[in-house]
Amino acid sequence: MRVELFVPCFVDQLYPETAFNTIKLLEKSGCEVFYNSSQTCCGQPAxxxxYWEQAKETGNKFLTDFSETDYIVAPSASCVGMVKSGYNDLFTNTTLHNKCRNIxxxxxxxxxxxxxxxxxxYFGxxxxxxxxxxxxxxGLRECKIKEEPRLLLSKVHGLEMVKMKETDMCCGFGGTFSVKFDAISSAMAEQKVNNALEQGxxxxxxxxxxxxxxxxxxxxxxxxxxxxxxxADVLANGWLESSEY
Structure with a gap:
């Protein structure tokens, strides 16, 4: 199966190892991974x-850089959610309407x-x-994923998953929200971290x-x-050479 890899801009610049681990997981699953090096941002920050006009310009490039027929996979629910939901505001009833829907x-x-x-x-x-x-x-509200990550994590050797209260509450980032409302953003991060620490x-x-x-x-x-x-970094960690997957 041919898969096109979408690496969000901040992953490319700050966490490239996660992108490489995503490739490892896809290849271990039998996929042929293609990466278009001309790709940039999905337009979510704008x-x-x-700034919808600027977002539309960036989104236009995204729709040009990716295929209508191949699967496109990204290690970011936020950016995938932008394409799946935000692009409805930008490209509905435009010349890119049909291509946008296919992607x-x-x-x-x-x-x-x-x-x-x-x-x-299971990846060993x-x-x-x-x-x-x-x-x-x-991830929860735009990509509708909840059980999928938990299922994958339940198969990781040595990892004990415990339930955190208010797991579906925002961490406080929200892009520019964390800059414009830094005190509120920091308090939300503190609450999230304390909830994790409560579970040890x-x-x-x-x-x-x-x-x-x-x-x-x-x-x-x-x-x-x-x-x-x-x-992705968890699933690519400590692979057992003799494991079946």
Whole structure:
């Protein structure tokens, strides 16, 4: 199966290892991964800030850079959610309407694709410790994923998943929200981190590096013994050479 990889701009610039681990997971699942190096941003920052014309210009390039027929997979529920939902505001009843709808039907967040399209839930991953899962706003509400990441994590050797209260509450990032309303944003991060610590968690895992970046910033500033990890990095961790998958 040919799959086109969408690497969000902040993943490319700040967390490239997550992109490489996404490729490893897809290839281990039998996919042929294609990466168009001319791709850039999906337009979400401009869209969320109210600059829809600029977002439309960026989105136009996105629709040009990706195919209408191949599956498109990204390690970011937030960016996939932008394409699936935000593009309705930008491209409905335009000359790109039909192409946009085709791409919207073919783009998937990583865990959704692995579980629901490829029917894969075990990769021989290992991670010792106790972890909580954070439902990102975009993952839960735009991509409609909830059980998929948890199923994948339940098959990781050595990892104890515990339920965190208010797991579906926002972490406080929200893009420019964290800049414009930094006090509220920091308080929300503090609440999320405290909820994880209450469960004795050593890791906070999610499908969105934007959330994890925000939480890790709070964790580092306050020297808290907690680590954030993207789902792809967990699933590619400590692979057993003899494992069946």
């Amino acid at each position: 869209y969320n800030a109210g 919207q039907a073919n783009i998937f967040e990583l865990s959704d694709f692995l579980v629901n399209v490829l029917k894969k839930d 991953a290992e991670l010792e410790g106790k972890a909580v899962y954070h439902d990102s706003c975009s 968690a050593e890791y906070v895992i999610s499908t969105d590096l934007s959330c994890l970046m925000h939480l890790q910033g709070y964790i580092d500033k306050n020297e808290i013994p907690l680590k954030t990890m993207h789902l």
